[in-house]
Amino acid sequence: MTSKHREISIAEFFEKNKHILGYSNPSKALITCVREAVDNSLDACEEAGILPDILVKITKAGDNVFRIVVEDNGPGIEREHIPRVFGKLLYGSRFHAIKQSRGQQGIGISSAVLYAQITTGKPAIVVSKMEGGKAYRFEIMIDTKKNEPEIVREEETEWFSPHGTRIELEVRGSYVKERKQSVYEYLKETSVVNPHARITFITPDGEIHEFKRITSEPPEPPREIKPHPHGIEIGPLLAMLKTTKARDLRNFLKSEFVRIGDRISDEIILKSGLDAKADPRSLTREDAEKLLNAFRLTDLLPPPVDCLSPIGDRLIMKSLMEEYSPEFVYAVTRKPRVYSGHPFLVEAGVAYGGEIKEDKVTLLRFANKIPLLYQQSGCALTQAVVSVNWKNYGLQQSKNELPVAPAVILVHVASTNVPYVSESKEAVAGIPEIIEEIRLALQECGRRLKEYVERKKTIQKRKKKEEELLKIIPLLAEKISQVVEKEPIDHEKVIARIMGKIYVTRHVRNGKAIIEICNFSNSRKRFRIYEMCDGGINGERIAKWDVEVEPKETLKIEYEFRGRHVNSRPLVEGVDNEFVSGAEVVRFGIGAESTESTA
Amino acid sequence: MELEQKALKALLSIAESIYSQLKEGRIPEIEISSRTKYNIEFDEESEVWVYGDRTSTRSAKTLKGAYMLLRMAYVMGFLKDQLRINKSSTLRELYYISENWGLAKFDEQSDSDRLIEDLEILTAFQREHFHIRPEEDGATVVGPIKIREETRRGVREIHCQDDVGEGGYQIPVNVDRLEFVEHDAKFVIAIETGGMRDRLIENGFDEQFDAIIVHLKGQPARSTRRLLKRINTELGLPVVVFTDGDPWSYRIYASVAYGSIKSAHLSEYLATPSAMFVGIRPSDIVKYKLPADKLSEQDIRALNAILTDPRFDTDFWKSEVKLQLELGKKSEQQALAKYGLDYVTDVYLPERLSELGVIKS
Numbered sequence: 001m002t003s004k005h006r007e008i009s010i011a012e013f014f015e016k017n018k019h020i021l022g023y024s025n026p027s028k029a030l031i032t033c034v035r036e037a038v039d040n041s042l043d044a045c046e047e048a049g050i051l052p053d054i055l056v057k058i059t060k061a062g063d064n065v066f067r068i069v070v071e072d073n074g075p076g077i078e079r080e081h082i083p084r085v086f087g088k089l090l091y092g093s094r095f096h097a098i099k100q101s102r103g104q105q106g107i108g109i110s111s112a113v114l115y116a117q118i119t120t121g122k123p124a125i126v127v128s129k130m131e132g133g134k135a136y137r138f139e140i141m142i143d144t145k146k147n148e149p150e151i152v153r154e155e156e157t158e159w160f161s162p163h164g165t166r167i168e169l170e171v172r173g174s175y176v177k178e179r180k181q182s183v184y185e186y187l188k189e190t191s192v193v194n195p196h197a198r199i200t201f202i203t204p205d206g207e208i209h210e211f212k213r214i215t216s217e218p219p220e221p222p223r224e225i226k227p228h229p230h231g232i233e234i235g236p237l238l239a240m241l242k243t244t245k246a247r248d249l250r251n252f253l254k255s256e257f258v259r260i261g262d263r264i265s266d267e268i269i270l271k272s273g274l275d276a277k278a279d280p281r282s283l284t285r286e287d288a289e290k291l292l293n294a295f296r297l298t299d300l301l302p303p304p305v306d307c308l309s310p311i312g313d314r315l316i317m318k319s320l321m322e323e324y325s326p327e328f329v330y331a332v333t334r335k336p337r338v339y340s341g342h343p344f345l346v347e348a349g350v351a352y353g354g355e356i357k358e359d360k361v362t363l364l365r366f367a368n369k370i371p372l373l374y375q376q377s378g379c380a381l382t383q384a385v386v387s388v389n390w391k392n393y394g395l396q397q398s399k400n401e402l403p404v405a406p407a408v409i410l411v412h413v414a415s416t417n418v419p420y421v422s423e424s425k426e427a428v429a430g431i432p433e434i435i436e437e438i439r440l441a442l443q444e445c446g447r448r449l450k451e452y453v454e455r456k457k458t459i460q461k462r463k464k465k466e467e468e469l470l471k472i473i474p475l476l477a478e479k480i481s482q483v484v485e486k487e488p489i490d491h492e493k494v495i496a497r498i499m500g501k502i503y504v505t506r507h508v509r510n511g512k513a514i515i516e517i518c519n520f521s522n523s524r525k526r527f528r529i530y531e532m533c534d535g536g537i538n539g540e541r542i543a544k545w546d547v548e549v550e551p552k553e554t555l556k557i558e559y560e561f562r563g564r565h566v567n568s569r570p571l572v573e574g575v576d577n578e579f580v581s582g583a584e585v586v587r588f589g590i591g592a593e594s595t596e597s598t599a
Numbered sequence: 600m601e602l603e604q605k606a607l608k609a610l611l612s613i614a615e616s617i618y619s620q621l622k623e624g625r626i627p628e629i630e631i632s633s634r635t636k637y638n639i640e641f642d643e644e645s646e647v648w649v650y651g652d653r654t655s656t657r658s659a660k661t662l663k664g665a666y667m668l669l670r671m672a673y674v675m676g677f678l679k680d681q682l683r684i685n686k687s688s689t690l691r692e693l694y695y696i697s698e699n700w701g702l703a704k705f706d707e708q709s710d711s712d713r714l715i716e717d718l719e720i721l722t723a724f725q726r727e728h729f730h731i732r733p734e735e736d737g738a739t740v741v742g743p744i745k746i747r748e749e750t751r752r753g754v755r756e757i758h759c760q761d762d763v764g765e766g767g768y769q770i771p772v773n774v775d776r777l778e779f780v781e782h783d784a785k786f787v788i789a790i791e792t793g794g795m796r797d798r799l800i801e802n803g804f805d806e807q808f809d810a811i812i813v814h815l816k817g818q819p820a821r822s823t824r825r826l827l828k829r830i831n832t833e834l835g836l837p838v839v840v841f842t843d844g845d846p847w848s849y850r851i852y853a854s855v856a857y858g859s860i861k862s863a864h865l866s867e868y869l870a871t872p873s874a875m876f877v878g879i880r881p882s883d884i885v886k887y888k889l890p891a892d893k894l895s896e897q898d899i900r901a902l903n904a905i906l907t908d909p910r911f912d913t914d915f916w917k918s919e920v921k922l923q924l925e926l927g928k929k930s931e932q933q934a935l936a937k938y939g940l941d942y943v944t945d946v947y948l949p950e951r952l953s954e955l956g957v958i959k960s
Contacts, residue, residue, distance in 0.1 A: 465662050472665045475702060477621050479672040483614045483679060493624030498660060503624070518624075 010089055011144035014114055020423035021111050026064065027181070029119075030173030031373070033068050033112040034058075034183050037167050039102040039370060040109050041072035042194060044165070046221050046309075048075040051213065052197040056187060058175060060204045065120055066173050071166040076130035086113050086126050086167070087140040087149025100222035100308050100414050102370050112169060114142050119172035123152045128165040135159035175204050181373045187211060189364050189371035192319045193311050193412060214322050219309050222414075226258045228303035229268070229295035231341025231417060237288050241280045249283070250276040259301045268294045305336030305343040308414045311369065316349040316410060324408050326351035330448040331410070332441040339433040344415035346434065348441035350449050351408040361402045366412040367420070367428055379427035381411045384438035393446035394453050409445075411438055469498055496520055496581045502549070504529070504570050504583035515557040515570055519549035527574035530586070535563025602728050607682050609722035610729070614675050617668060627668055628658035632720055632864070636908050639863050646872035648857045648910050650720070650864060666702075667714070673703040674714055678729045687730035690715065720864045732772045736820040739767035741800055742811030744782035744830075756780060759811070765800060767814070774825040779834060785809040786957045787830055788877070788948075791817065791842035791851055795932040795943070802944040808958060811836070818851055821862070824869040827855060831871045837957050838871050841948075844879030844889075845929040846901035849911070849920075852876050857910040877951050881923035884930045887947070890937055891928035898929060 018024055022032035034056055045052035050073060057069040077085055089110045113124040129135035139152035159166075176182050187201050191211035198213040227236070246252035253265040260268070269276045272294035274287055283291075311319075316331035331349030338344070356362075365372040365381045376382050382402075390396075390403035397403040419429040428434070477491040496503035496518070502525055503518040519525050526548045537543040537559055549555050570583045577585045613629065620627040631654060632638060638653040659665040677696065681688060688696070693715070694708040705711040715726050726732070740746075745758045748771060759768045771777070788810050790796045796814040799805070805812050811830065815823060831838050840855050842848035853859070856874040858866025884891050894902070902920050905911045911920070923929070935943045952958045 468662055469659070469665055472662075472669050472702060473659060476617070476627070476659065476665070476669045476672055479669070479676060479703075480614055480618045480621065483672060483676045484611060484618045486618060489618070489621045491621060494621055494626055494659070497624065497626055 009144050010147040011118065022424055023115050026172060026174040027176045029115060030066060030171065030175060031183050031186055033115060033169055033171055034070065035186055036108045036112045037070035038190060041070065041074055042197060043102050044074035045072065046219065049218055050074060051216060051218055054197060054199045057202040058183065058204050061170055064172055064174060066171060066175060068169045068171060071164065073161060073164045076163045076165055077128045079136050082126055082128055082136065082138050083140055083149035083151055086110055086124055087142050089147055100368050100416055102368055113140065116169040116171045117141050120170045122170040125168040127157060127159055129159050129161060129163050131163040186371055186373055188323060192323050192364060193366050193369045195315045195319045212322060214318050215315055222309040223307040225304060225307045226256060228259060228341035229257050229300060234288060234292060237292060241283050241288060244280050246280055248276060249274060249278045249280055252280040258303055264298065268298050271297050302338040303341060303343050307416065308336050308343055308345045310345055310347055310414055311412060316347060320349055320351040320408060320410065324351045325355035327354035328352040328449060328452045330445050332444045334437050334441050337433060337437055339431050342415055342417040344413060344434060346437040346441050347412040348438060348445055349410040350445040352449055353406055356406045356408060359404055359406055361405055362408045363402060364408060364410040367418040368414055372426055375427040378421060380430040380435055381428055381438060383430060384435045385409055385411060385442060388439055388442045388446065390446060393450040466499060470495060492581050502575060502580045504572060506570050512558065512560055517547060517549055517555040519551055519553050521579065522551050524551065525549050525575060527572050530571040532566040533561040533563050534566055537561045603682055606722060606724040606728035607679060609724055610675050610678060613721055626658055626660050628656050630654045630656050631717055634861060636860050639860055639909060645867045647866035647870040648863055649866050670703045670705065670714055673700050681730050687732060690731060690733050693731060716862060725865065727773060733820060736816060738770045738816045738820060738823040739814045740770060740811060741767040742805045743784050743809055744811055745780040747778040747780050749776050760805065770822050770826055772822055774822045774829060782834060783809055784811045784836055787811040787813060787827060787836050787838045789813045789815050789827060789838060789840045789855060791815050791848055792932055799944060802941060804944045815851060819855060821869055824855055828869055828871045831873060838874040839877045839955060839957055840874055841877040841932065843931045844881060844884060846898055846905055849905060853910050875955050879930050879932060881919045881926060884926060884928055889930040889934040891930045894927050894929055
């Protein structure tokens with residue numbers, strides 16, 4: 001059993017694992033390079049509490065060769081770290097950091113550097129500057145035998161930006177437009193779940209797309225928490241045992257995990273059969289297995305869940321509104337939950353109608369604020385959406401398919417450990433707790449959508465009916481007077497009655513006028529009526545009455561006047577135009593006492 | 600002419616009522632007998648089925664009602680003008696005239712036909728009084744009867760055997776203008792299908808049995824039903840109805856004998872309560888072992904509807920319809936040809952007619 005391990009070169013490793021790293025084909029490779037850089041930028045800004053301003057520029061550098069530039073206004077990277085961040089795979093391994101983050105393997109950006117190096121032989125050009133410091137420019141390649149950065153060139157440089165990082169890569173790839181899987185779509189979806197970011201994208205054709213920042217509040221950065229015993233696996237546990245500062249097993253458990261205090265640590269040690277005083281570094285793999293088993297047998301409080309950083313229902317709605325201009329939008333942020341010792345949280349949003357014309361639902365999947373562009377059908381988020389009975393909410397749907405509607409459905413899962421189906425992080429595995437949470441979130445969105453659509457339908461129907469009646473009744477009145485050969489009818493009162501409005505008329509006879517007010521609505525109405533005569537009414541030029549009319553009630557105001565009315569119809573104030581007929585709606589704002597009150 | 604003036608007055612009173620409702624600022628509405636099978640009653644005196652007390656209200660509150668009132672106003676205006684200049688038009692012409700009425704235009708002729716029926720019910724006059732007539736529907740008569748008809752080209756006397764071709768005498772729209780001059784007939788047989796009518800004529804049934812053969816042409820037109828009624832009451836001849844053996848045919852018989860649901864307001868004028876049903880009866884399918892087809896879904900629904908139709912609330916119909924539902928079969932008149940072309944005239948009809956007491960065996 002002696003070590004027959006051959007050091008495999010990092011290039012070989014990459015070649016063998018291209019598919020899981022996201023470089024399986026030229027168009028995907030291009031997206032992955034952009035994505036690794038942008039994810040890094042967003043994470044860096046988030047940690048530093050900076051509102052991200054990211055520029056992505058892709059230019060054609062040759063046949064199937066593209067130059068990618070990603071520039072951010074992040075905090076910048078310390079000079080000595082720059083080569084390793086970009087030139088060493090698995091550098092800065094965040095294995096122990098239990099928190100919600102975009103990259104989870106630390107292989108990210110260096111894999112893009114390696115891909116560039118393998119396909120075009122060109123080094124990555126990195127410029128970075130920290131606040132108040134100098135800007136440094138590096139040309140970096142990766143020594144694929146040693147997995148160490150090789151600095152081709154290093155120099156101080158001038159950069160107008162107060163702080164930030166810029167990376168330039170030349171890669172073999174292919175650029176696709178207007179497809180679900182494209183750089184454009186990736187950036188658009190990224191912008192949806194990062195409403196605090198401004199992303200500018202310059203395409204190879206020179207088009208400029210700007211994804212606006214729609215909130216100036218940076219998200220609460222996710223908090224780091226210690227691992228929960230129920231969520232830990234053997235590999236990380238071994239690593240923790242090797243690197244801990246604790247002197248003995250008891251202290252190791254208490255200091256390196258959440259939810260373990262004196263009592264629980266004793267209980268675990270008892271169940272594991274290990275020695276509480278043992279040096280953690282001396283524990284073998286078998287010991288670690290015993291420890292894991294003891295974890296499993298011990299009841300523990302779930303991990304704290306306040307470490308997650310949701311997008312927030314309000315911002316999801318705002319984002320969807322901004323990107324898709326729908327007529328309806330709704331979003332839900334569920335409370336955090338736990339699966340197998342890992343806190344997670346689900347958010348869902350629905351945008352419907354408006355500018356969304358396509359009748360096929362567009363599904364946006366996100367994990368820790370990263371858009372998932374591939375493997376839609378094999379993803380638990382899709383399964384959850386499909387498993388909801390959208391017919392209940394008034395949408396068409398065939399069994400096991402996405403609903404058919406002009407709509408966008410968004411699902412976001414945030415977790416300290418998103419359970420991906422595979423290393424390529426393209427699809428989420430079907431964890432029942434997560435699927436159930438997604439379903440609950442979508443069902444709430446569905447209910448709201450249904451309410452909206454139904455309300456809209458009733459309003460439309462009523463409006464259409466009103467419009468038609470408005471045409472028919474006058475025609476009927478006209479024709480019927482013609483048939484009976486009598487004077488034309490004023491049909492306004494009939495329409496007011498049908499429409500449930502307030503109807504006001506004035507009858508004049510021998511210097512006396514009667515105003516008749518009929519309330520055909522379903523509620524009590526209070527408003528003010530004005531009349532004006534050149535010879536005065538009850539001694540005043542303008543007469544006012546405050547009236548209150550109950551539903552179905554008819555009120556009469558009688559008054560004497562001299563001269564002629566200045567206003568052809570009575571004036572009313574305090575009711576909307578659409579609720580009145582037979583009178584002119586005005587807005588005088590005269591606060592004076594009314595001449596006479598009628599009840 | 601006086602009748603027309605009264606009809607016009609009745610029409611205008613409807614218009615007046617709508618006018619005054621509008622004038623008073625009320626939502627106009629009219630009340631009309633509801634025309635369903637649940638609202639027909641047997642009138643003991645006339646022995647026909649007429650509308651009961653149930654009414655439905657057509658109000659401008661609803662779009663449907665508003666359209667109906669608008670169309671009614673236009674139709675009344677049109678009828679008024681038509682009566683004034685003493686012209687007439689057909690139901691189909693009325694439908695086409697409405698093309699110029701904008702929103703008041705009818706979508707289908709059945710809608711305008713129905714509105715005319717509504718006006719008949721509301722005014723208790725008939726469409727002829729408004730100078731509205733149906734199309735000639737071509738129903739025919741063959742038999743030993745002489746009819747005097749006032750045609751547009753003068754008075755004609757026509758013997759329905761001697762003066763007509765094999766097609767027979769065509770029943771005109773206005774049957775009330777006919778006069779029965781003389782006859783040697785013993786009964787009238789009304790037949791649903793053209794094929795069976797031709798068979799009877801080819802076999803000389805009318806001559807052999809002194810029968811007046813009337814072709815119903817499916818659901819009979821008012822003129823056909825009016826003619827049957829007149830022959831029955833004025834000449835005292837029994838009327839028998841011979842149809843296929845399916846629910847649709849029973850309805851044809853019902854509209855001849857009891858009056859139709861759609862025009863129950865005219866039952867007294869159109870229905871022949873003493874008309875007898877010859878067949879094909881469901882029990883004939885068994886008795887004569889007739890070739891039969893399976894009942895369709897619609898047939899079964901129609902048969903079940905007949906079971907709740909007050910006009911068919913007799914022991915005969917109840918047992919026959921139930922038998923048919925059990926059999927799950929229906930037969931056509933012409934199924935009798937199974938036993939030869941002469942079987943219907945030599946065996947089936949003589950047997951059935953003597954059972955009904957129409958001929959002596």
